[in-house]
Amino acid sequence: MNHSEKPQDAHSIAPKIVAAGGFDTLYREGMKLVEIAAAYLDSDGRRASKELNRDAALLYASQSMQLTTRLMQLASWLLLQRAVREGELTEEEAQSEDRRVELSSTMADKGTDTWAELPVEMRALIEKADSINQQIHALDKMERGGAEEQGAQNPVNGHLARLRDAFGGSQS
Secondary structure: OOOOOHHHHHHHHHHHHHHOOHHHHHHHHHHHHHHHHHHHHHOHHHHHHHOOOHHHHHHHHHHHHHHHHHHHHHHHHHHHHHHHHOOOOOHHHHHOOOOOOOOOOOOOOOOOOOHHHOOHHHHHHHHHHHHHHHHHHHHHHHHOOOOOOOOOOOHHHHHHHHHHHHHOOOOO
């Protein structure tokens, strides 16, 4: 995806997030994906990776690390947002340097020659993680009206304000 497509994608995805139950749905999907990915990587994925040729095994190992990192970032961000929504943290506490969560905007590189050799389940997990990551970024961009990233601004600050505006600060 190139940079010129992102604002348009943000406007087309973000309303679907809101219509589908917004943050609560995104939270459930994200946390469920963390569980599913952990179970897969610890069992079936481990077995499947041993059957791959050298190049595919290297890609699997790399993608496994990237997936784990991305899911930990997503889970941290979702948990922080939920804590603010439920009143467990104030915005100021969530915005503190020691709680800030920065999400990667880089998606998995699916254009490699060995991508198709990865187990189907692994590719599906990566696709879902990319999708949830895109939804979070799209929600963020929608709330900013498609504006480009503001480099020096604390990202949690903007996320919290946009979530509050998008979902009316309602508790669930």
